Amino acid sequence: MRAVYFPGGGQVDVREAPEPPAPGPGQVLVAMRAAALCGTDVHTYHLPAEALPAYPVIRGHAPAGVVAAVGPNVSNVVVGDRVSIYQYLGCGTCRHCHAGYVMWCAQMQCHGASTDGAFTDLLLTNDRNCLPLPPALSLEVGSLLACTLCTAYQGLTRLAPHGPERLIVFGVGPVGLATVLLAHAMGADVLAVDLSAPRLALAREFGASATINAAEEDVLDRVLALTDGEGADAGVEASGAVVAQQQLIGALRRGGRGCIVGMGSHTPSVNLIQLINKQLTIHASNVAPITAFAPLMELIQRKRLPVDRLITHRFQSVEQASEALRLLETAATGAATFVWS
Ligand SMILES: [Zn+2]
Ligand SMILES: [Zn+2]
Structure with a gap:
């Protein structure tokens, strides 16, 4: 064989x-x-x-x-x-x-x-x-x-998104797209961030109500504009990129919660002191x-x-x-x- x-x-x-x-x-x-x-x-x-x-x-x-x-x-x-x-x-x-x-x-x-x-x-x-x-x-x-679907599902179970919540997904490769689809099915209003226009088009097809092209737009400005200045209730980082890990912290509202799913760079990206003021809860999930x-x-x-x-x-x-x-x-x-x- x-x-x-x-x-x-x-x-x-x-x-x-x-x-x-x-x-x-x-x-x-x-x-x-x-x-x-x-x-x-x-x-x-x-x-x-x-x-x-x-x-x-x-x-x-x-x-x-x-x-x-x-x-x-x-x-x-x-x-x-x-x-x-x-x-x-x-x-x-x-x-x-x-x-x-x-x-x-x-x-x-x-x-x-x-x-x-x-x-x-x-x-x-x-x-x-x-x-x-x-x-x-x-x-x-x-x-x-x-792999793809169970990884997306498990990341979301850490966050338990529900009806009125806004959930942001960084990186809409296969796992991120599956996250968009499942989070939408769980009732959340989903925002998707990526550098690829074709992938963002797929994210809209799978239920994202808004997409942000990080190659062309200021991600945090757009998140605040889309969330009445508050930030997202919950977020999943599925790209593995350092900049997206940092943007997740910035994009969450006070008291928000995030989940790290993407594996990529091993460069340290987040100063944990940044979590204190907004009192964020950050989970991590592996498959x-x-x-x-x-x-x-x-x-x-x-x-x-x-x-x-x-x-x-x-x-x-x-x-x-x-x-x-x-x-x-x-x-x-x-x-x-x-x-x-
Ligand atoms: Zn895999
Ligand atoms: Zn065993």
Whole structure:
């Protein structure tokens, strides 16, 4: 089977990989049908080789597919089930695994980062990582659920936006666009900030009532003009940019609350003293606990959210991995996925 590896320094290696072994106890073999790319992939493939694991790992942390084989003691799924796959593998018995925060397990592995991932034909995972998809949700949506949608949803659950509130989203790449869509569905009035006009157009399509192009406008002046001089009640930083982290602090009203979701520069950006005067509450959120998926799938179905429209680009083969990553680097698209026919 063909598989995508990142050797470092902006290189992409697509080559033959051995098929996974037959599933052992509690394991499931899944035939990939959709695998979304993510901002993390763009960041990771540019890392220097020494910053990546010494052993080769098949990339892709947003898998969805059809169960092809199950090992002994598997009770969650049967062959033929359509599943989204949770990216973090844990021991299944520690307190973090029980709470759903598998990323905190001492034995944590991550598909596409420390163990083989989705950018290939077959993926071996754990029974408990399989999230069966209801009939109304496609496999492409299943791959978006695995990272983009669950990250957006979990960031918003920290803020619990509601009806009369104004919520600002910095950075409307795939996670930011999903945040706009979900926050709008939760009832908030959503403002979106980005440097890309095409992405801001998508944000309006997904429910943003106003957009601010940070390349052309003074962000804080516009936020104050749009919020009766008060600032936004809540905000999500989904770009990872230092300037946007600073603008989030400036854009929140007194007593406001923010959530940091975007990973990017490691440069210190915010003087915490700035939080005191406005008495802000700042959360941080990383992907999602596995417990987030049931309420997220219910929300998408109950509100009939057009989450499939978040995907603006589809690639029919992992051979196109370089092309797909370069497209995402233009920062002008919605989500992109590999799809298997
Ligand atoms: Zn991701
Ligand atoms: Zn554990």
